[in-house]
Each structure stands twice: as C-alpha cells, then as structure tokens.
Amino acid sequence: MDQRSPVHATHLTTRSQSVIESLRSAVLSGEFAPGERLHEVPLTQRLTVSRTPVRAALQALASEGLLDYAPNRGYTVRQFPLSEVIGAYEVRSVLEGLAARLAAERGLTEADRVVLEKSLQDGDNLLSGRALSQQDRPSYSAINVSFHETIHAAAGSRILGQMIQLCLQVPISSPRNVVAFEDRDVRRRHDDHHRIFEAIVGREPWRAEMLMRDHVGSVKASLIRSLSSTIDVHLTSQR
Amino acid sequence: MDQRSPVHATHLTTRSQSVIESLRSAVLSGEFAPGERLHEVPLTQRLTVSRTPVRAALQALASEGLLDYAPNRGYTVRQFPLSEVIGAYEVRSVLEGLAARLAAERGLTEADRVVLEKSLQDGDNLLSGRALSQQDRPSYSAINVSFHETIHAAAGSRILGQMIQLCLQVPISSPRNVVAFEDRDVRRRHDDHHRIFEAIVGREPWRAEMLMRDHVGSVKASLIRSLSSTIDVHLTSQR
DNA sequence: CCGAGCAAATTTGTATACATATGGAAAACC
DNA sequence: GGTTTTCCATATGTATACAAATTTGCTCGG
Structure with a gap:
C-alpha cells in the first residue's frame, strides 16, 4: 500500500492538513507497528514535504491521542490495549x-x-x-x-x-x-x-x-x- | 502583570512547552479579549522566541479548545458563551x-x-x-x-x-x-x-x-x- | 457616492540551516 | 572483564529566509 504520491497533489488547504490526513490513515490502517517511533526525516521523504508540516501533523495526531510524545525524543505510535x-x-x-x-x-x-x-x-x-x-x-x-x-x-x-x-x-x-x-x-x-x-x-x-x-x-x-x-x-x- | 521576562529563563524542557504555559495563563487570565486575533510576530516579540515555538504553542492551545483556528487565517481567542x-x-x-x-x-x-x-x-x-x-x-x-x-x-x-x-x-x-x-x-x-x-x-x-x-x-x-x-x-x- | 477590481502590505505556510539534546559505541579506567 | 566516561552520530528543537495566501486600501469606472 505504498503509493508514494506527493501529498501536495491534493489541494486540501495546506500541506500540514494533507499530511495529517495521510499520516492518520496510515497509522489507523496499521502501516506502523504500535510502539514504533515516527522519525521526522523518513516521513518527509515518504510524503515529499519538509519537516515543518510533518512536525505540525505529528503534534496534531498526538493531541488526537493517536501518538505519544516525549520532549526531545519524538513521537511513537500509541498502542491501544x-x-x-x-x-x-x-x-x-x-x-x-x-x-x-x-x-x-x-x-x-x-x-x-x-x-x-x-x-x-x-x-x-x-x-x-x-x-x-x-x-x-x-x-x-x-x-x-x-x-x-x-x-x-x-x-x-x-x-x-x-x-x-x-x-x-x-x-x-x-x-x-x-x-x-x-x-x-x-x-x-x-x-x-x-x-x-x-x-x-x-x-x-x-x-x-x-x-x-x-x-x-x-x-x-x-x-x-x-x-x-x-x-x-x-x-x-x-x- | 506584564513582566516581559524571557520565556526560556524557565528551564521547562523546551521553549515550546514554556510558551504553551505562558500563553495559556495569559489567555485564561483574560489578557486577550475573546475573539481577538493572536498574530504570531507580536507574540514572538513579547516572549522573545522565534515563530516556531509560538506556532507550536498556538496549535496546542487550539487543540485544547482555548483558541479557534482557520487555515491561512491564524488563531483567535475563543469566547465561551x-x-x-x-x-x-x-x-x-x-x-x-x-x-x-x-x-x-x-x-x-x-x-x-x-x-x-x-x-x-x-x-x-x-x-x-x-x-x-x-x-x-x-x-x-x-x-x-x-x-x-x-x-x-x-x-x-x-x-x-x-x-x-x-x-x-x-x-x-x-x-x-x-x-x-x-x-x-x-x-x-x-x-x-x-x-x-x-x-x-x-x-x-x-x-x-x-x-x-x-x-x-x-x-x-x-x-x-x-x-x-x-x-x-x-x-x-x-x- | 458606491462598488468592483487591482495592487501593496501584512500574515500565515513551508523549507532549510543551525543549535541542542539524546543514545549508543568505543575507549579509558578500575 | 566490567563499569564508567567520552565522543560521535542521529534526531529533535529553534531560528530565519522565502513562498503563498489573505487582508487592506486605493483607484477606477459606473
């Protein structure tokens, strides 16, 4: 399921918004294992955007409760027992x-x-x-x-x-x-x-x-x- | 109560975290009128940090429900009727x-x-x-x-x-x-x-x-x- | 006088370079 | 040999320059 399409192809207001949706569906569909760390740079390559919108998206998904965050240590996929x-x-x-x-x-x-x-x-x-x-x-x-x-x-x-x-x-x-x-x-x-x-x-x-x-x-x-x-x-x- | 102390004086993990707390208490104490727009640049000057942590804080407060956000139009103080x-x-x-x-x-x-x-x-x-x-x-x-x-x-x-x-x-x-x-x-x-x-x-x-x-x-x-x-x-x- | 439309100024969005913190491996020491 | 220390690689945090979008105010035409 790795279609690697540039995120900004979809004209959904801003890149950050698009990245939020991409990452959310990726997490929900289980493309990342629970507990797995989501490093920023690999995501930028995968989505062909810079770190800025990626970071915004990670923060958003964390506040939605989908990711865990620790200062200076980044984001991990939350597991839902x-x-x-x-x-x-x-x-x-x-x-x-x-x-x-x-x-x-x-x-x-x-x-x-x-x-x-x-x-x-x-x-x-x-x-x-x-x-x-x-x-x-x-x-x-x-x-x-x-x-x-x-x-x-x-x-x-x-x-x-x-x-x-x-x-x-x-x-x-x-x-x-x-x-x-x-x-x-x-x-x-x-x-x-x-x-x-x-x-x-x-x-x-x-x-x-x-x-x-x-x-x-x-x-x-x-x-x-x-x-x-x-x-x-x-x-x-x-x- | 405008003491204008640099945010990063408090060593609270990251600047973003400090800015979140500063802004939250500022909003809650009514320093900004309900409906007022929170522009990024003035906040950077007030808090002596760059736009990056300010933006992060605004996003955080918006997801807490304290601010409203509209893409490309920024953040406003929510009013609570x-x-x-x-x-x-x-x-x-x-x-x-x-x-x-x-x-x-x-x-x-x-x-x-x-x-x-x-x-x-x-x-x-x-x-x-x-x-x-x-x-x-x-x-x-x-x-x-x-x-x-x-x-x-x-x-x-x-x-x-x-x-x-x-x-x-x-x-x-x-x-x-x-x-x-x-x-x-x-x-x-x-x-x-x-x-x-x-x-x-x-x-x-x-x-x-x-x-x-x-x-x-x-x-x-x-x-x-x-x-x-x-x-x-x-x-x-x-x- | 009013409104449409254009252009400048302001503001937010994005990319990127640099700073700092973390984690781990290798080296030094006991 | 095991523990500690140091140093480096990597990842995140921050600052800033640039791009794109919105807002503002002006001009022009009605």
Whole structure:
C-alpha cells in the first residue's frame, strides 16, 4: 500500500492538513507497528514535504491521542490495549447518552427529524430482505453514522460533539466497524435506533439517554465477543 | 502583570512547552479579549522566541479548545458563551459520574483510599468552625481538586481522565472557582463527597455514579445562580 | 457616492540551516 | 572483564529566509 504520491497533489488547504490526513490513515490502517517511533526525516521523504508540516501533523495526531510524545525524543505510535478500547466505549456510551438526552430536551428541528427518519427508513429497507451481503455493510455503516451524527448535532453542544469525535478516533471503536458484527446484532441495533428516535421525538430525555447508553454499550459487548473469538491472533501478534 | 521576562529563563524542557504555559495563563487570565486575533510576530516579540515555538504553542492551545483556528487565517481567542460553560458542566457531570462508577466497580487501592479519607478529614476540619474566611477558600479548593483527581485516577481509564481534563480547561468550569460560591453550597458539596466516598468504598457503582452526577450538576446550578446575580450587579452598577 | 477590481502590505505556510539534546559505541579506567 | 566516561552520530528543537495566501486600501469606472 505504498503509493508514494506527493501529498501536495491534493489541494486540501495546506500541506500540514494533507499530511495529517495521510499520516492518520496510515497509522489507523496499521502501516506502523504500535510502539514504533515516527522519525521526522523518513516521513518527509515518504510524503515529499519538509519537516515543518510533518512536525505540525505529528503534534496534531498526538493531541488526537493517536501518538505519544516525549520532549526531545519524538513521537511513537500509541498502542491501544483492549482495556483502552473498552474505555473509549464506556466514555462514548455516557457521552452519546447525554447527547440523546439533550436532543430530547431541546427537541428536533424539522430538518434533523427528516434526516433521522430517512436513516431509519433506509435501514428498514436494507434489512427487510434476508441477511446483509458483504456489499451492504458499508451502506448500513453510512446509515448508522448519519443517525448518530444527527443526534450529536441536535444536542447542540460543541464540547460534547468534540469529545465524541475524540472517542471515535480510537481504533476499532468507530461505528464503521459494524462490519465485524453478526447479522442479528445489526438488526437489534437498528431496532434500538427506532426506539431512541421515538424517545427523542416524544421528548422523553431520561428514556432517550438510557436507551442510547445501552445501545452503545451493547456495541461494546459484541465487539468484545467478536474480538475474543476471532481476533485473538491479531492481538497476540501485535504484542 | 506584564513582566516581559524571557520565556526560556524557565528551564521547562523546551521553549515550546514554556510558551504553551505562558500563553495559556495569559489567555485564561483574560489578557486577550475573546475573539481577538493572536498574530504570531507580536507574540514572538513579547516572549522573545522565534515563530516556531509560538506556532507550536498556538496549535496546542487550539487543540485544547482555548483558541479557534482557520487555515491561512491564524488563531483567535475563543469566547465561551454561558451555553458553552454549561455544556462543559453537563459533559463533566456524566464523565465524572462514569469515573465514580468505574472506581466503585474496580475498588480503591489502599493508597487512594488513604488520600480520599485525608481530603475528607481535612475538609471536615476546615468546615468545623464558622464560615470559611477568604483565605480558607484556596485550601478548600486544593482539597476539592485532590478528591476529584483521586477518583479520576482510581477509574483507571486514560481516555476518561484525558476528557475530564479537557472539560476543566474551559474557563470558569474549573473547580478552582469554588471561590465564587456561598458557604452553604460548599458545606453541602463536602457532604456529597462523604456520600460518594461511601458509595465507592461500599462498591455501589450505580449509587456512586448518580451521586457524582448530581454533585457536579449542582456545581453547575450554583454557578448559574452566582453568575446571574453578579451580572445583575453589573447591570445595576452600570459596569 | 458606491462598488468592483487591482495592487501593496501584512500574515500565515513551508523549507532549510543551525543549535541542542539524546543514545549508543568505543575507549579509558578500575 | 566490567563499569564508567567520552565522543560521535542521529534526531529533535529553534531560528530565519522565502513562498503563498489573505487582508487592506486605493483607484477606477459606473
């Protein structure tokens, strides 16, 4: 996966920004081993930029929590032990619960309601037939992201949204990873979405919070199941 | 308080680190108006360093949420409308609630228990007499911080601690600001501490979470009261 | 008088040279 | 032989020159 394309080919505002995205996806896709040091000069060669934007990107990724930093000793790829991933889910659970509660307290705008209803409808359609094919998974993932993001926005709290975003940065805890789950889990969780939506529309803050907390918590649970059964290999090989 | 001392006089690892601290305290103490742009060159002169560490510091403070950043247009001092401060409290409320729950689930280490008991005892002593004098406030503030930080640590979740720390960065939402509160509030909140401690020691996760949530939530409430009253004063005294 | 458009000045972004700190290997010493 | 010390290679921190972008203010045309 080493395409070695010059970063500044993409006209994404500044080189620093581009480098941030490049490095982030490289780290998340596992191109660097956990614990590995990221030296600046090799990165400049790989990305064909100078050290300045590289350093800016490293600093940014460190503050996102993806890298560790020690003064005068540079940056290393953070490793996320299972305990950290679980921790991220626990935090996300209460944060998204709060988001649902706030959304229920404030009420939805017309626009938000439409988006949520559409994602529910789309999900219904996708799940109406038999089991999801592998190709359907990305589609459902998009629906899932849309549902959750709309609620984050409806909560109307900048800090809250920012923090949820931070949680999603933690590898494997992103909702994109519904891919790894069983069909039954997906259906159950889509059902959760319906109930959460009802609670928000019905202005039941407490119920919305509890449902959302349990919803995200259940993702954690099945993630742990999925990990302990199949990905044992992965965990042990990275150690 | 413009003492204009060269930043690198303090031997705090690197210049960037020193500049971060200088700028942070400058922003928090209100030396820059909310919305004001922070140009790099003037800061270099003020701090007697080059643009490089200044830029690093600005980026760091922006990711802490203290500054806004727009590519090619630089950094501005974020303003925190009351809604933002309240939002920070709501988030902190659920996060500290989670921390208390986790601490209750895991149980306390001997060391942590001792620290918590000491902060409770110190608080009892401080509050045993009559009303707190102004000089006592900082002492109680330290006790308060110690109590909460110990619980954060006892929760054993790096991400959680990191996020709570982010909440505390938001101006006015820091526990240092017990200063602004009434005597009765302080006593009530110290009582909360006792109950929270009992719940954690007694391994009652759910109770610990609820108590802590309400505890932090009550700080929010009296902060709002305090603010609206001082604002009243400002209005009547034509500030 | 007002607005569009251009040009200069200011400001941020990037590259690079130099300074300083770290880590390790070789040499000196016990 | 093992430990300590010194020195050098390497990597990060800082300063600064240059490039690109934005802002400002002016001119010109309507």
